[in-house]
Amino acid sequence: MPPFDVPEGDPFGVHNLPYGVFSTAEAPAERRVGVRLGDHVLDAGAAALALDSPYAALLAQPTLNPLLAAGRTAWSDVRRALTAWVTVPSHREVVEPLFHPLSSVTLHLPFEVADYVDFYASENHARNVGQIFRPDAADSLTPNWKHLPIGYHGRSGTVVVSGTDVVRPSGQRKAPTDPAPVFGPSVRLDIEAEVGFVVGVPSPLGTPVPLGDFREHVFGLCLLNDWSARDIQAWEYVPLGPFLGKSFATSVSAWITPLEALEDARVAPPERTHPLLPYLDDSADEPGGYDLRISVAINGHVVSEPPFSTMYWTAAQQLAHMTVNGASLRTGDLYGSGTVSGPEERQRGSLLELTWNGRDPLELPDGKRTFLEDGDVVTLSAWAPGPGGARVGLGEVTGRVVAG
Amino acid sequence: MPPFDVPEGDPFGVHNLPYGVFSTAEAPAERRVGVRLGDHVLDAGAAALALDSPYAALLAQPTLNPLLAAGRTAWSDVRRALTAWVTVPSHREVVEPLFHPLSSVTLHLPFEVADYVDFYASENHARNVGQIFRPDAADSLTPNWKHLPIGYHGRSGTVVVSGTDVVRPSGQRKAPTDPAPVFGPSVRLDIEAEVGFVVGVPSPLGTPVPLGDFREHVFGLCLLNDWSARDIQAWEYVPLGPFLGKSFATSVSAWITPLEALEDARVAPPERTHPLLPYLDDSADEPGGYDLRISVAINGHVVSEPPFSTMYWTAAQQLAHMTVNGASLRTGDLYGSGTVSGPEERQRGSLLELTWNGRDPLELPDGKRTFLEDGDVVTLSAWAPGPGGARVGLGEVTGRVVAG
Structure with a gap:
């Protein structure tokens, strides 16, 4: 009998327990923290209250922010408690009525996004982009690429939850042969398959976060689609970087997977080809990569399977870099890995790369x-x-x- | 008798009435909306409550956000009410005890910053930077500069209120002659004298804000110092723009001046040398510039007086551009004008320009x-x-x- 009886092998079994925020048709304005188990959602705040748990203060909330801010020890304690609630038979009578079928609830953006940063950490992606846009350059990577994880700030106000429609953006574009820019809907609307990392514990202004403190600050991760209008981006981005080509929408999963659920997925990142400055040198650290097998589908047809394990820069390095100048972290800061592209053609995380800037169209059904x-x-x-x-x-x- | 008797000609007289947030030594944890009059601060929430005003819901608050979100009609109504409270003699007995000497209060960041965007809207500044960094280029402006107001997102979590110390950031830098990047405190720490615009009324995702709606959305403005580490910036910024060279701190005034106080400062922007796309064409609109006379001092010694009236792109054009792709606005969005530099040497808004990248040191006392x-x-x-x-x-x- 579900949900206690989630089928063996379900990727959303008790070993997973990702967090989200949902509402029900009966109370559409009441947002609640939910935990996914199989194809059901546990009302985690209601369970905490029913079981007289001290974690009700973290879970009976309309966003994940209080839980995010509570820190690593609390994250472990809450996860242990949740595991007990959904597995110990004596809890069953209390807990089972607090599950909702996933198909019956509305899922919301699970946390209030503070700052959103996007990185550029896949060597395959960076080389592909370099070859497409600078075919005559001696090196497809910019000189800084192997020395620091390149990143920039995006628009946190347009981070939207999975399922939200994306309105095709309009803007200026200018082909090199055009005499002047023209205005209209983007004709080169693209995706970027990424992984997003969610900061829980803040850090004070003026104090860098060292590499080894990554898991004290970062709560979990999610999938992220950094929608990109390539034509708008190409005309605007010199010299200050992407702006309107990206800021119209960034989609994230409704479920945040805690890092604790991904212990078995930890892998060493690719071998570093250049020596790293000490604040980025993870050669003596525990493995900083994650073996996430991503799949990109258009209208249900899989077009690519980017392997996250190939990312050159790790999330811990990105966090250390982002704060090395003393920039503070806030609860709800979100940072994207950058487009994930593997070495094979069918492992590329953007249409820009999959179609080689439109030269080689994809054949879809x-x-x-x-x-x-x-x-x-x-x-x-x-x-x-x-x-x-x-x-x-x-x-x-x-x-x-x-359409816009 | 102050504060009703503010000296005639005081730049913070009743024609000004900027808004801030303060706390007192007696109740350091209680933040209150304050209105500056001369060298005093009126506890605006307490006044609203004492006078049984309907605006208490907007003013008896710990931040300006509720007032910002209330919209243009409310902004006018509240300003009219405040003017009456501090000028009509019958209010004097009630209102006067609610003033605090400016020197006795602590001023805080007056609103919760949502997204922070920084523009690059001074032609003089952009040309100076172009000549310094690309001396051999045919045109000191990039090809897009006259067609759109170039901007990028900054870090909203490190926007700090005036008076906050700025810790010198550390980071990577690499001179062209260096074989590899080195790490250490920035040796080219700079200022950027800017004006910041504060968004009050949000806009929905997918709907651009036209030029003419500027004053329906933007509540007011403040001064802004976009501190910049030029050495960190130079090494990191290709291809995705400034990141750690800027994200360590951005300082804003404690006082937000409502646009209504600046009606007499409105001026036409400089003549446009290139035709503009319709969404940016303000040639038939009311004047979009503001005649703000800025002064930059180091250790009390004035080094520059940048004239804001020389900015090529107006704040209304920046807002229209920022949203033309459908990006939404939130209450508390902040956008900087970009460094303000006039045509004269003593009108440059950064040390990069004032010293021509260090070639011509300033002589200070x-x-x-x-x-x-x-x-x-x-x-x-x-x-x-x-x-x-x-x-x-x-x-x-x-x-x-x-020092860091």
Whole structure:
């Protein structure tokens, strides 16, 4: 009998327990912290109250922010308590009525996003982009690429939850041969398959966060689609970087997977080809990579399977870099890994790369694609190795392109 | 008898009435909305409550956010009420005890910053930077500069109120002749004298804000110092723009001047040399510029007087551009004008320009300066033409550089 009886091997079994925020049709304005188990959602705050748990203060909330801010010891304690609530038979009578079928609830952006940063940490992606846009350059990477994880700030106010429609942005574009820029809907709307990391514990202004403190600050991760209008971006981005080409929408999963659920997915990052400055040198640290197997589908058709394990820069290095100048962290800071692209053609995380800037269209069951068309539904999904051969599912991130 | 008897000609007279947030020594944890009059601060929430005003819900608050969100009609109504409270003799007995000497209170960041965007809207500044960094280029402006207001997102979590010390950031830098990057405290720490615009009324995702709606959304402005580590910035910024070279601190005034106080300061922007796309074409609109006379001082010594009236792109154009892709606005969004530099040498808004990248040191009473030294106190101040020849003072923004 579900949900206690989640089928063995379910990627959302008790070894996973990701967190989200939901509301029900009966009380659409009441947001509650939910924990996913199989195809059900546990009302975690209601369970904490019913079981007289001290964690009700963290879970009976409309966002994950209080839990995020509570810190690593609390994260472990809450996870242990939740595991007991959904597995110990004596809790069953109390807890079971607090589950809702996933299909019956509305999922919301699970935390208040503070600052949003996006990185550029896949060597394959950076080299592909370099070859496409600077075919004559001696090196497809910029000179700084192997010395620091390049990043920039994005718009946190337009981070939206999976399922939100994405309105095709309008803006200026200018081909090199155009005499002047023209205005209109983007004709090169793209995706970027990424992983997003969610900061829980803040840090004070003026104090860098060292590499080894990554798991004291970062609560968990999710999938992230950094929608990109390549034509708008190309015209605007010199010299201050991407702006309107990115700021119209960034989609994230409704479920945040705690890092604790991903212990079995930890892997060493690729070998570093350049010596690193001490604040980025993780050669003596525990493995900083995560083996996440991502899948990118357009209208249900898988077009790419980017392997996150190939990322050159780790999330811990990105956090250390982002704060090395003394910048503070806040609860709810979100940072994206950058587009995940593996070495193979079918492992590229953007249409820019998959179609080589439109030169080689993809053949989909419903026709050719260079960039996205109105009506296209893009879905990122992923899993990671879990305990005893189980899979840990990440919450999918999906979005439909609609005309402006 | 102050504060009703503010001296005539005081730049913080009743024609100004900027808003801030303060606490007192007696109740340091209680933040209150304050309105500045001369060298006093009115506890605006307490006044509203004492006078049984309907605006208590907007003013008896710990931040300006509820007032910001209330919209243009409410902004006018509240301003009219406040003017009456501090001028109508019958209110004097109630209101006068609610003033605090400015010197006795602690001023706080007056609103919760949502997204922070920084523009690059001074032609003089952009040309100076182009000549310094690309001396051989045919045009000192990038090809897009006259077609759109270039901008990028900054770190909203490190926006600090005037008076906050600025810790010298450390980071990577690499001179072209260095074989590899080195790490250490920035040796080219700079200022950028800017004006910040504060968004009050949000806009929905997917809906651009047209030029003419600027004053429906933007509540007011303040001075802003976009501290910049030029050496960190130079090494990191290709291809995704400034990141750690800026994200360690951005200082803003403690006082937000409502746009309504600046009606007499409105001026036409410089003549546009290139045709503009319709969404940016303000040629038929009311004047979009503001005549703000800025002053930059280091350790009390004025080094520059940048005129804001010379900015090529207006705040209304920046807002229209920032949202033309459908990006939404939130209450508390902040956007900086970009460094304000006039055509004269003594009108440049950064040390990069004032010293021509360190080639021509400034002679200060306490020695030469190329970039900032530890202990230096930088103060931006400004005034604008007000009604009947009065001056409207902007709240200063000051900060001291301390070693990391």
